[in-house]
Each structure stands twice: as structure tokens, then as C-alpha cells.
Amino acid sequence: MDNVGVAELQHCVDAVLSFLEPYWSFVNCHMVNYLIDDHWAHMVPHPLRAELQAVDHVHQAIKTFFSQTARDSPQFPALAQFLETCERHCLAGFPQLLTSVEQLEQLLPVTMGTHLSIKEFMSAKKCHEVEQTAALINKLVQSTTSESSAECYIVDAGDGKGYLSSRLALQYGHRVLGIDAKKSNTENALARNSKLKRAWNGLTERAELQSQGITPPRRGKKLATKATPVNIPVQDNYKTTSRFITTELNLCDLLKEHFVQELKVVKPRICLTGLHTCGNLAATCLQVFHAQDICRVLCSVGCCYHLLRERYSQQEFYGNKALMEESTDYGFPLSRHLQQRGVCLGRNARMLAAQSIERTLSAKELPNITIFYRALLEILVCRRAPHLKNQLKVGKVHKFNNFIEYVQICAKKLGEPWLAAVGEAELVALLQQHDTDRHYLSLFYLLRMSFAPVLESVILLDRLLYLKELGYEHSYLIDLFDAVISPRHYAIVALKP
Known part of the structure; x- marks a missing residue:
């Protein structure tokens, strides 16, 4: 397998950005404004609109x-071309950039056996x-200690x-030292790990039996066997601490603090x-991995792209502003190449990057009716309270x-008397007036x-390029999970020589 170099990565990310260039307004639009700003006419390419009359x-x-x-149906050639071009500019369209497990x-430099499938206390x-x-981290750690x-x-x-920490420590x-910004998380993690330790031998025995067919x-009933399995004492390998992680946080000092008896060397790996x-x-x-020499292995799976702190974006509006202000470094772009180009995505584009087209296709799922209703509600806002355009935070309505x-629930939830005063006749008329738009909105949502x-590809290629630019030749983008089960399924792996 050929290792991907900086020049090839730059070429690929430039190709993705070139494809996105005409569509920045499209990917950064808000579905709330679909009707009032006529997104279908202004965002969808003309050839697509022409064949969808x-x-x-x-x-x-x-x-x-x-x-x-x-x-590839000849009925909608513009649609087929649009979808094919999108797919070609996703990570799957650049197989040379991906590394399988x-x-x-x-x-x-190690050969590892198969791992048991242990069903513990969490979702599928x-x-x-x-x-x-x-399993991947275990292989990476074994390779560096060998x-x-x-x-x-x-x-x-x-x-x-x-x-993850409990599994790595127990299985x-x-x-393992788990670090989380919230103290309540670290306390709950220790409590969960304590329960898991008590059940671990039983869970392992069940997994071993299942691996043998x-x-x-049923749990709670003893298995009738000639020899009773010997319960192996579970080691206390898992510690937690509550800290906000920055490049200045000294991981070596933290390890010495929490593994006083176990730490035998001055500079652990x-x-x-x-x-x-x-x-x-x-x-x-990624920045900590580079800044601290004792970090020899990196295995990172990210999510929540909308919470990235962008260097060049001017349209940021965070609900958790206090937490974001604790981040001293920018999260995008990381690479010099994208910084030199001044690339910015925008918050709505980053929100979109975290959505799962794989799940939507698998479930054949149309957008929830609340998206259409919220767009209708914005028409009422512009009619009755134009000063509140793009200001109402409706949230989920059940x-x-x-x-x-x-509308009645929204009026009560928002405490807006003018909305409560809108008559049923006006609401029915509004619904009928835009009945056709409801169908076009569904397709617009899917096209977007x-x-x-594609947007996720820009974020992940930027991270891989950042590592390659710094000279970490053994850096990889791994397609780790089933995309339908786990939408954020790519891992960044890097090894220091």
C-alpha cells in the first residue's frame, strides 16, 4: 500500500473545494428560510429545476x-449527474486516501488474535x-510497546x-486515564466502571461461549458444566480526571499523579x-499529539462539527458560547494549505457535515413534517412580526x-401573543397555498x-493534511465503523517513529 503524500492530499482537497465553490450558499442556507427566501429557485442548479417542473x-x-x-435513469440526467458528482467528491471517491483496518x-509489527464480542451495558x-x-487501539498500543x-x-x-476506557482497561x-471537562461525567464513568468490573467475568464467559457457537x-442462571470457570480478579487500571484539554495540559504529569505506584519510567509512552x-x-x-513528544500513538474519531472553532468564518452563533471561549486554538482549518487559502465552511455547513446520507438512504427517510411547518411559521413571522425574522428559537416540538x-404549541412555548392570535382560517389558507412547496422542500432537503x-471530507482531509505537513508519514484515515450504524465512522490514526 502506497503512503499518501502532502502533494496528493492537497490535490484531492483542492478538487473537493473546487466542486463546492458554486454551492456555498446552498450548504449554508437554513431550512427555516426555505419558503421566505425561495431556496428552490435560488439554490438548486437550473438543469435540475428544468427537469422537475x-x-x-x-x-x-x-x-x-x-x-x-x-x-442512471435517462428520465433525470441532471439529477443523476448531480448525485454522481457529489459521491465522487466524498472520501469514498478517493480510495487511495483511505486505509482499511x-x-x-x-x-x-504485531499479529493479534480475534477479539471477543462482549455485550455490556450500552446500545448496539x-x-x-x-x-x-x-480492538484497533489495542493493536496500535501492542505495536508501539513491541x-x-x-x-x-x-x-x-x-x-x-x-x-471505551472501561473496555480497554478490562478486556x-x-x-487508561480518562479525561473529561465535566466532573459529573468522570464521576459517572467511575461508577459505571465499578459495576462493570463486578459483572466482567460473567460477561466474558458468555462471550467465550457465544464465540464457540x-x-x-439466561442471565442469573448458572451454566451446568463439569468444571467451574475460575474468576480472574479484575485490575484497577482505569482512572479519571476532570480537565479542559489544551496543548498546555501536561499529560505526563497527569499520568504520574494518577498512576503513582504503576508508573516506573520518567517518560512513559x-x-x-x-x-x-x-x-x-x-x-x-491532533495538536496535543504534535506538541507532546510522549504521545506516540493517535487514534481519534471526531463528531459535532458545528462546535468547531473556525479561523475565518464570520457567521458563528454558539448556544454554549462560554464553553467555546475556553478553546484557545482554532479547530479548522488546521493545515497550512487550507489556512493559506483562507478556507471557511460556516456553521450551517458544519451542521450539515454531521448529517448521515447513509442512514437516510438506508431508511428511505423523508424529512420530518416539522421542517415544512417551521418554514411556514417563518412566513407568519415575516407577516406579523418582521423584526423577529431568523430570531425565533423554536427547538423541538412534540x-x-x-x-x-x-402553531398553537409554538405560540405557548415561545410566549408570543401575536402568534397565538393568528386565526385558523389564515393557517389553513397558508397550508393550502404552499401544498406543492411541501413536496419540493422534501427533495431540496435530500439534495442538500x-x-x-463532501463537507465532512474537507474537515477530515484538512486533519490528515495537517499531520502530513508536520512530517508524520505514518498517518492514516481509517473507515472504521459501519456508516449506517455510526454516521461518524472515520478515524484519524498516526504513529510517531
């Missing part, structure tokens, strides 16, 4: 969108993510409930990891049967979502 065309186009095999294993989604990530006498400690950034026996008994680290933390992990009930993996 009637509602029947829209319905058929949506079927074509959901049917992978029907995308199997390819990475071939590069590592989280179990899939933790299992795959823990080349050095120094033991490798794992630092889990954004530890949360300790799902693989690694010493044996159906284990660290594997820095994070599973679905929110916003800027994923970018910070338990309504129609548009009239939706097609950009999601």
Missing part, C-alpha cells in the same frame, strides 16, 4: 434518489463503536461515560485517543396532529444532504 416529477425523482440502481494491520450502536475502536521497553498508557480525551488490560443461559470527541476537542487532540396544533459527506 411538476410534483409528479418530484415524487419520481425522490424514488430515484433512494434507489441506488436507478440513478486490514491494511493497517499489515503495517504493524455504542457497542459496535467501542468494540471496533478498542518496539520499546517503555509501557504505553492510554489517555482517552472526552471520556464521557467511560465506554485488554491497558492502563454455544448459546449461554502515550496513546492519545477519543471516540466521538466533540467539536474542537478532536482537532485539539405531540401535534396538524399545522394548527403546531448529498453535500454532507
Whole structure:
């Protein structure tokens, strides 16, 4: 497998940005303004609009969108070309930039056996993510310790409930320090780990039986065997601390503080990891990996792109401004190449980057009716309270049967008397007036979502390029999870020589 160089990465990310150039308004628009700003006429390319003149065309186009095999249908050539071009500018369209787990294993100087599938206390989604990530990190740590006498400690950034940390400590026996900005998270993670330790031997026995094709008994019932399995004492390898992670946070000092008895060397080796680290933390992990020499291995899976602190964007509006102001470094762009180009995405584009086109296609899922109702509500805002245009924060609305009930709930929730005073006749007329728009909005939503993996590609290629520019030749982009199960499925892996 050829290692990707800086020049090729620059060429690929430039190609993606070139494709996005005409569409920045499209990807940064807000669905709230779909009707009042006539997004269909102003955002959708003319060739697409020309072949979608009637509602029947829209319905058929949506079927074509959901049917992978029907995308080359001659009925909608502009739509087929649009979807094909989007797919070509996603990471999957640059296979030379991706490394599979199997390819990475071939590069590592260790051979690892298969891992048990242990069903612990978490959702099927989280179990899939933790299992795959823990197995990969174990291989990475084993590879670095095979080349050095120094033991490798794992630092889990954004530890949360300790799902990944517990697995690494209990199943693989690694010493793990979980770091999270919220003290309540670290306390809950320790409590969960304590419960898991008590159940661990039983969970392991069940997993071993299942791996042999044996159906284990229901929990609480003893398995009738000739030899009773010996319960192995579970080591206390998992510690937590509450800190806000920056490049100035000395990880070596933290390890010495929490592993007083275990730490035998002055400068331990660290594997820095994070599973679905929110916003800027994923970018910070890359910067910490570079800034602190004892960080020898990096395995980072990011998420929550809308919480990234952009260097050049002027349209930022954070709900958690206090937390964002703690981030001293910018999270995008990281690479010199994109900084020189002054690339900015915008908050709405980053929100879009975190959406899952794979899940939408798999479920053949149309947008929730609340998106259409919210767009209708904005028309009422412009009619009755124009000073509040783009100002109302409606949030999620539950338990309504129609548009009239939706508006009534919104009026009560927002405390806006003018909205409560809107008569049912006006609401019914508004709904009828825009009935056709409802169908076009659904297709617009799907077309816009097609950009999601393209935008994510820019963010992830920027991170990989950042590492390559700094000279970390052994840096990889791994497609780690099933994209339908786990939408944020790419991991950044880097190894220091």
C-alpha cells in the first residue's frame, strides 16, 4: 500500500473545494428560510429545476434518489449527474486516501488474535463503536510497546461515560486515564466502571461461549458444566480526571499523579485517543499529539462539527458560547494549505457535515413534517412580526396532529401573543397555498444532504493534511465503523517513529 503524500492530499482537497465553490450558499442556507427566501429557485442548479417542473416529477425523482440502481435513469440526467458528482467528491471517491483496518494491520509489527464480542451495558450502536475502536487501539498500543521497553498508557480525551476506557482497561488490560471537562461525567464513568468490573467475568464467559457457537443461559442462571470457570480478579487500571484539554495540559504529569505506584519510567509512552470527541476537542487532540513528544500513538474519531472553532468564518452563533471561549486554538482549518487559502465552511455547513446520507438512504427517510411547518411559521413571522425574522428559537416540538396544533404549541412555548392570535382560517389558507412547496422542500432537503459527506471530507482531509505537513508519514484515515450504524465512522490514526 502506497503512503499518501502532502502533494496528493492537497490535490484531492483542492478538487473537493473546487466542486463546492458554486454551492456555498446552498450548504449554508437554513431550512427555516426555505419558503421566505425561495431556496428552490435560488439554490438548486437550473438543469435540475428544468427537469422537475411538476410534483409528479418530484415524487419520481425522490424514488430515484433512494434507489441506488436507478440513478442512471435517462428520465433525470441532471439529477443523476448531480448525485454522481457529489459521491465522487466524498472520501469514498478517493480510495487511495483511505486505509482499511486490514491494511493497517499489515503495517504493524504485531499479529493479534480475534477479539471477543462482549455485550455490556450500552446500545448496539455504542457497542459496535467501542468494540471496533478498542480492538484497533489495542493493536496500535501492542505495536508501539513491541518496539520499546517503555509501557504505553492510554489517555482517552472526552471520556464521557467511560465506554471505551472501561473496555480497554478490562478486556485488554491497558492502563487508561480518562479525561473529561465535566466532573459529573468522570464521576459517572467511575461508577459505571465499578459495576462493570463486578459483572466482567460473567460477561466474558458468555462471550467465550457465544464465540464457540454455544448459546449461554439466561442471565442469573448458572451454566451446568463439569468444571467451574475460575474468576480472574479484575485490575484497577482505569482512572479519571476532570480537565479542559489544551496543548498546555501536561499529560505526563497527569499520568504520574494518577498512576503513582504503576508508573516506573520518567517518560512513559502515550496513546492519545477519543471516540466521538466533540467539536474542537478532536482537532485539539491532533495538536496535543504534535506538541507532546510522549504521545506516540493517535487514534481519534471526531463528531459535532458545528462546535468547531473556525479561523475565518464570520457567521458563528454558539448556544454554549462560554464553553467555546475556553478553546484557545482554532479547530479548522488546521493545515497550512487550507489556512493559506483562507478556507471557511460556516456553521450551517458544519451542521450539515454531521448529517448521515447513509442512514437516510438506508431508511428511505423523508424529512420530518416539522421542517415544512417551521418554514411556514417563518412566513407568519415575516407577516406579523418582521423584526423577529431568523430570531425565533423554536427547538423541538412534540405531540401535534396538524399545522394548527403546531402553531398553537409554538405560540405557548415561545410566549408570543401575536402568534397565538393568528386565526385558523389564515393557517389553513397558508397550508393550502404552499401544498406543492411541501413536496419540493422534501427533495431540496435530500439534495442538500448529498453535500454532507463532501463537507465532512474537507474537515477530515484538512486533519490528515495537517499531520502530513508536520512530517508524520505514518498517518492514516481509517473507515472504521459501519456508516449506517455510526454516521461518524472515520478515524484519524498516526504513529510517531
